[in-house]
Amino acid sequence: GDSVTQMEGPVTLSEEAFLTINCTYTATGYPSLFWYVQYPGEGLQLLLKATKADDKGSNKGFEATYRKETTSFHLEKGSVQVSDSAVYFCALSDQGGSGGSNYKLTFGKGTLLTVNP
Amino acid sequence: EAQVTQNPRYLITVTGKKLTVTCSQNMNHEYMSWYRQDPGLGLRQIYYSMNVEVTDKGDVPEGYKVSRKEKRNFPLILESPSPNQTSLYFCASSLGVGDGYTFGSGTRLTVV
8 A cells, every 4th residue: 555654753853953753655556645734733745746657846935846756855944044943744635535526635654743942 | 814714622531432623724725634744653544535525544544434424524533532642733735745744722521
């Protein structure tokens, strides 16, 4: 079945450092790929997405490129801020289930990012 | 404001006492889904619905029921809660495969 593997955390960085969170996936078809962010005590928010190979998703200084050849969707940010401290989830979408009717997100385990001033 | 609203945010209940967690979306989305989030296990899909009166099981449906009588509402029902259903629950809705899900703020359920 489909699966998502992302780097284990926690990741601790100083403000203005460069961030990379690795994400690789296994899928039978051509999934769409997502990064979600979860701030403490809140629900998941869509950070960025890419729906086909070589697409680059970007938002709030974060970006990720859909690499079909390496089945990867690594999250990057050039200069992190304290306010970026959160848990980041990589996810893929698939239409599985009987008759292809289940629009399901498969998530990685999440990576906790802490940014210190 | 486009959103998914679920209630309550926090709930402590006793084993066997039926409960319902409500979920409502105002975006006219067809797809709705329930997930539970547990430490070390990540997020797992409980049930999903692709439209009114169309629901089906996700990865961990045991002990849960859902209904979709109206497009905007997708309640999660625990007929006889047990301690292993203590978890953080999220309702989510979507237009379709490439759009991603919009998540509610979560319901933290504790079953004692």
